[in-house]
Amino acid sequence: xxxRNAERYCIDNYGGHLASIHxxxxxxxxxxxxxxxxxxxxxxxxxxxxRFNSKWSWNDNSSFNFNNWHTxxxxxxxxxxxxxxxxxxxxxxxFWFALNCYGNHPFVCQTRSLSSITTDTPPSTTVQTxxxxxxxxxxxxxxxxxxxxxxxxxxxxAEMTCTRNFNGHLASIHSIFDNIKLTDVARExxxxxxxxxxxxxxxxxxxxxxxxxDGSPFNFNDWAQDEPxxxxxxxxxxxxxxxxxxxxxxxxxxxxxxxxxxxxxVKPPKCLPNGELSSDGKSCWYIxxxxxxxxxAEIECKNLYGGHLASIHSExxxxxxxxxxxxIANHYGGIFYIGGIYLRDNWGKNQ
Numbered sequence: 001x002x003x004r005n006a007e008r009y010c011i012d013n014y015g016g017h018l019a020s021i022h023x024x025x026x027x028x029x030x031x032x033x034x035x036x037x038x039x040x041x042x043x044x045x046x047x048x049x050x051r052f053n054s055k056w057s058w059n060d061n062s063s064f065n066f067n068n069w070h071t072x073x074x075x076x077x078x079x080x081x082x083x084x085x086x087x088x089x090x091x092x093x094x095f096w097f098a099l100n101c102y103g104n105h106p107f108v109c110q111t112r113s114l115s116s117i118t119t120d121t122p123p124s125t126t127v128q129t130x131x132x133x134x135x136x137x138x139x140x141x142x143x144x145x146x147x148x149x150x151x152x153x154x155x156x157x158a159e160m161t162c163t164r165n166f167n168g169h170l171a172s173i174h175s176i177f178d179n180i181k182l183t184d185v186a187r188e189x190x191x192x193x194x195x196x197x198x199x200x201x202x203x204x205x206x207x208x209x210x211x212x213x214d215g216s217p218f219n220f221n222d223w224a225q226d227e228p229x230x231x232x233x234x235x236x237x238x239x240x241x242x243x244x245x246x247x248x249x250x251x252x253x254x255x256x257x258x259x260x261x262x263x264x265x266v267k268p269p270k271c272l273p274n275g276e277l278s279s280d281g282k283s284c285w286y287i288x289x290x291x292x293x294x295x296x297a298e299i300e301c302k303n304l305y306g307g308h309l310a311s312i313h314s315e316x317x318x319x320x321x322x323x324x325x326x327x328i329a330n331h332y333g334g335i336f337y338i339g340g341i342y343l344r345d346n347w348g349k350n351q
Contacts, residue, residue: 001046001104001105001107002101002102002103002104003018003046003050003086003099003101003102004101004176004180006018006046006105006107007048007059007176007177007180008180008181008184009107009109010048010107010109010110011140011177011180011181012184013109014109014111015111016060016109016110016111017048017058017059017060017109017110017140017177018046018047018048018059018107018108018109018110019047019048019107019108019109019110020047020048020049020058020059020060020062020110021047021066021068021089022062022063022065022066023066024066024068026066027066027068027089027094028094029299030047030089030094030108031089031090031091031093031094034089034091034106034108035091035092040106041105041106042105042106043090043091043092044088044089044090044091044097044099044105045088045089045091045105045106045107045108046086046087046088046099046105046106046107046108047087047088047089047096047107047108048060048087048110049064049086049087050085050086050087050101050176051074051085051098052085052176053219053220056074056087059175059177060110061141067096068089068094068095068096069095069096069097070090070095070096070097073095073096073097073098074096074097074098075098083100083101083102084098084099084100084101085098085101086098086099086100086101087099088105111306130142130143130263130264130265130266131263131264131266132145132263132264133145133264135147136261136263137181137185138263139178139181139182139260139263140175140177140178140181141178142263143262143263144171144260144261144262144263145260145261145262145263145264146171146182146185146258146259146260147166147168147258147259147260147261148185148186148189148190148197148256148258149161149189149256149257149258149259150189150256151256152193152254152255152256152257153198153254153255153257154251154252154253154254155170155198155202155204155236155251155252155253156251158170158198158255158257159200159213161257161259162257162259162260165259166259166260166261167261168214168259168260168261168262169200169212169213169214169259169260170198170199170200170212170213170214170257170258170259170260171199171200171258171259171260172199172200172201172212172213172214172216172260173199173201173220173222174216174217174219174220175220176220176222178220179220179222179239179244180244182199182239182244182258183239183240183241183243183244185258186239186241186256186258187241189256190241190255190256191241192256193255193256194255194256195240195241195242196238196239196240196241196247196249196255196256197238197239197241197255197256197257197258198236198237198238198239198249198255198256198257198258199237199238199239199257199258200212200213200214200237200260201213201218201236201237201246202235202236202237202251203228203235203236204235204236204251208230210228210237214260221246222244222245222246223245223246223247224240224245224246224247227245227246227247227248228246228247228248229248231248233250234248234249234250235248235250235251236248236249236250236251236253237249238253238255270284271284272284272286272305274286274287276320276324278317278320278321279314279316279317279320280313280314280317283310283311284305284307285310285321285324286301286304286305286307287324287325288300294309297309
């Protein structure tokens, strides 16, 4: 698939994003894991980074704190001959290349919990999740809910409906992935009324500056060619349901519209079955009744729980983890692995 459809696939089928990488271990793991599949389709697979806004960033909004660019990569925008704004990884050696976003390549999806490939540090099971009320669709970052209205209205009345019925606003868009998903969400309903739907951007203030009705930053756009123009009567935003392109429209034109509200925060159960909370309640520990070397133990933690070998940050953590593991560890010599060292309850003499 091309980059945008690959990201859409990850969102729709896994509730995740194209994969992000944050260390050399993750780079090696994802290269080794994908080599066999990727080789059937070429030398590169898509990962979840792009520079649509001139700076490289991950689709999942995690920190862009690691790279493995090949020599000469990424090509500067001024030097490129095609739109090479999307990240691909060479499956032979794990080097990174800036690829044409419209090219078709295999890809890797990543979720925030258990997944076939996890390259970033996953959250503990105490991380808050988000949900929407009935008929609402979560935005890609999970912070907002979108509600497509099965009726038409002009811009002002659409905004009033969102305020009155949902205590919200017309939808705002802050990334290409918002744009992709919102267009998908609105497409089926909007198709009955035409090929456009209303979102919350406008320049009705008279200063010519586009802004969102919810007051959030106007930090992304996907204007069609020659849009929005300077025609003073075209002062509200409509979005094409075919490709998600933006057009300036007359605020009196009636279209289907999408309302947005904050999502509802839900706290899931603190740990999965057989898990034990750490002393500070921020992590879950799962004692494994098997023996492995360090590398395979770390891989097992990733595969089973989307996590890592345990880390210890306080004396109370050290005491509790030692107590939890003592009965099982005694059967195997009294030593157990944690994330980075091994210990026998605590550092031994001269350790």
